[in-house]
Amino acid sequence: MKYRKALQIDIDEVFLWINDPDTRAMSLNSGLIDYDDHKKWYSSKLTDDENVMVIGFEDHEQSKKSGVVRFENRQTSVRVSINLSPESRGQGVGAEFLLKSQDFIPTAWPATLLMAEIKSQNVASIKTFINAGYVLENSSINEDTGDETVQIYVKLLN
Numbered sequence: 001m002k003y004r005k006a007l008q009i010d011i012d013e014v015f016l017w018i019n020d021p022d023t024r025a026m027s028l029n030s031g032l033i034d035y036d037d038h039k040k041w042y043s044s045k046l047t048d049d050e051n052v053m054v055i056g057f058e059d060h061e062q063s064k065k066s067g068v069v070r071f072e073n074r075q076t077s078v079r080v081s082i083n084l085s086p087e088s089r090g091q092g093v094g095a096e097f098l099l100k101s102q103d104f105i106p107t108a109w110p111a112t113l114l115m116a117e118i119k120s121q122n123v124a125s126i127k128t129f130i131n132a133g134y135v136l137e138n139s140s141i142n143e144d145t146g147d148e149t150v151q152i153y154v155k156l157l158n
Helices: 008-018 021-026 035-047 094-104 123-131
Strands: 002-005 051-057 065-073 078-084 113-119 135-141 148-156
Touching (some): 035 051, 065 094, 078 094, 123 148
Antiparallel strands (some): 065 078, 135 148
């Protein structure tokens, strides 16, 4: 795989990936994303020094995009999320993508802890983060149902 920082030209693919039905079902916020809202959000993240988005490619020619990893600096931790293209899911590329994307985290960020919030039923993401060296730190319980809803996975940044 090859990697680079996200660019404005990636906006449409990222929009399609985030509105994919499987992505929406496994997201903490499962509602569809409006394109105008996405354009504002995406453009703001590209210019925000506290955010880094990385695009992965399945080939060296960088013609087939495989997904996006986003890092958000929260001073004491860095929030991590990943969204693979529907075609790349189940191919075993997620953990490597997470690991290689860490190279794009600015050294000026003070945080040394990477953190991911994952829905408990999102088994594929949980496996991906575990395979990338993350460990379960905490779980949230839905007070109405008693079901585990969100798991927090962490990893020390090397």
